[in-house]
Amino acid sequence: MIAQWIAVAVLIFLGFAYLKLEHHGNKIRIAIILIVGAILYFSIIGHFNTQEIDITSPRGIVNSVYLYFGWIGSTASSLWDIGVDTTHMVGNAIKINDTEETKKTR
Incomplete structure (x- = not known):
């Protein structure tokens, strides 16, 4: 579980570091990409960690x-x-x- 939070923290840090380098117009686009990526990540983790899934x-x-x-x-x-x-x-x-x-x- 801690590895998941570390991965999310690294993604957020990289996203904000990229926001500092880019022009203001791309900030919204990058924030949306980060949000969608986090939603996909947590949905995949939540789906594959259930007891009903056999991997x-x-x-x-x-x-x-x-x-x-x-x-x-x-x-x-x-x-x-x-x-x-x-x-x-x-x-x-x-x-x-x-x-x-x-x-x-x-």
């Missing part, structure tokens, strides 16, 4: 990699679907009033 055989490693990328894909698709639900909710909130009175005035 003692090649078949277990392949199955765990399939499981990890399946989880990433389902998470990304559920994040993508949030916008669809929002537009449906807004569309239902702003309904056109097609009662008989409005049809007579047309």
Whole structure:
């Protein structure tokens, strides 16, 4: 566990050292890359440290990699679907009033 924190600390230190050397426009890009890298790192570590994952055989490693990328894909698709639900909710909130009175005035 301590090796993981050391690796993260080294990545953060290298990222901030790189930020000092680059122009201000790249700071946001590098910060986003560091955040995404940390999220991927911790998700991989969390996935492969569970008791259900068997990495003692090649078949277990392949199955765990399939499981990890399946989880990433389902998470990304559920994040993508949030916008669809929002537009449906807004569309239902702003309904056109097609009662008989409005049809007579047309």
